[in-house]
Amino acid sequence: MFGMLSMGSSCSFVYINSVLLFTLRSKQVFCETSRYILLYNLLFADTAHMATSVLLYLLASLRINLTYLACGVLVLLSILTATISPLTLAVMSLERYVAVCYPLRHATVFNMRSTGIAIAVVWSFSLINIVIRGFMLLYVLTDFSLMQMGVFCSKDSFFTAPIFKDFEEVYASTLFLSIGVVIIGSYIGVALVARSVSTDKASARKALQTLLLHMIQLILILTSTFISTIFITLARTLGRLTLMRIYNACFVCLNILPRCLSALIYGLRDQTIRAALMQNLCCQCRCSVIFRKRH
Template sequence: MPRTNYNNTAGLKYHTTQETLLYASLTMGSSCMFLYINSVLLFTLRSKSVFCETSRYILLYNLLFADTVYLVSSSLLFLLAICQIKLTFYMCSVVILPPLLVYSISPLTLTVMSLERFVAICYPLRHAVIITVRNTGVAITMVWLSSSLRIIIRVLMLLCSYTEFSFDLHMKDFCSDETLFLVPMYYYFVTAYSGIVFLSAGVTIICSYIGVTLVARSASTNKASARKASQTLLLHLFQLGLILISTFHSNIITAAATMMERSHVLRLHSLSFIFLTVLPRCLSTFIYGFRDQTIRPLLIQHLCSQCTMSFVPK
């Protein structure tokens, strides 16, 4: 059944200004902190030539870039909603475009990264031939083209529904995916597309994990490297699961607005934003940034240097 068009920030307007500022500060504070760490890691991945010439680090940069764009856009939408700022239809279309574009980049890139780890452990002698910088660039291009095609189909569906739905210049609800795309067919398309993407990604990561685990049991392999790769794949699966759950963020708030007291809706909305939107887009920093022995020293160095510069008076 198509989703009922509830405002995904229902109940926010019933809170006091102090309470709204408190939860907005907590939410945006955590978002800005992770954005800062992601930005430093992005800078770190461009600070050495080895990161620009190694496929796994190129894929990580693509993943982090998409996650950072999504986090910035989602934080902006959350801030507009919690401040009760309503945009025009065309302004909302511009603001909502970046998160819609990069949303599927993360699960698709996680799929490619899992395949890279599978080839590295299961076929180490062929890894340098299969996983090249050129092939990595082709894979990243295909990932972005797939996500772009999803946006093009959405826009075409929106234009085709112009005769059925009247687009008011000023939106009655806060800017969100649900309030912008009111076409019932759009719901079915999003459900089908998300199902295919997440099912394919999940199956690929699970199969890669099984393959790496089987190889790790053999006596002719580097058990430490295989064990670390299997742990990374499990973390990828956990990250994919969080991203999948985040697709139901608006549904959770909608259901809560109909069952819970309005005084609790803002709290749930803030917590769900942190754990379902912010956290899944920051796990890559911890999975690779602090676990990778090549990245970790440089990342800590850059983080410490940036913190030192921020506290040193000019």
């Protein structure tokens, strides 16, 4: 029952993100505005990460063991997309800071070219993480072939050597600390400017709310990064059934929910996106109803 609820909610979030991705390519204004381009990159990474996580969860629930090669591809894809999201949040926070604090320079600083460069840097930095893990994997494993895994596929079961856990702690701590500084600095800068008489109060207040939600996203993603350490501690005192129920709840709240907050933050709060998103969602519902009636 808990597994079905987890899968149902996860698939619903994947569907909403997919419709929003389609929405962000349905109008020219979304393709030419820096904040919407960054949002598309964030949603693309979040949707890919959710889809990979749901697939790994389903394989584990069905007790299907993959080969090391197949598991490695899925795990590395999950790590890649998981790294892109917080980095994109940092760039989006800087974009909101420039939009409120330096509105006259915003069009110059965040044009389509600079936004494309920022996205390329985000993906490059994430790929460096994957390359480092790949070299570490070749160094640690002596027989990496098409052998079947003895346990279900996950990041913890694939990267079992202590060197990976040390690298994960150092990398995640450095990454999230740096991004946290960027988001908090942007929040403080916008808050100081919001006190100015000449500032658009409504725009500044909305930017502050967005930055606060970005910080909540970052905290949830950071918690999901260290979830394995938390479960190892809980496994010493809790039974298997209780542990599995907690895992299902954490899977949705810490792994899936932070990835769909972007759709809620921008899909419901941005009037331009909200109108197009509701239109596409209603259109999809009408099409499904018509299809069922015909068949």
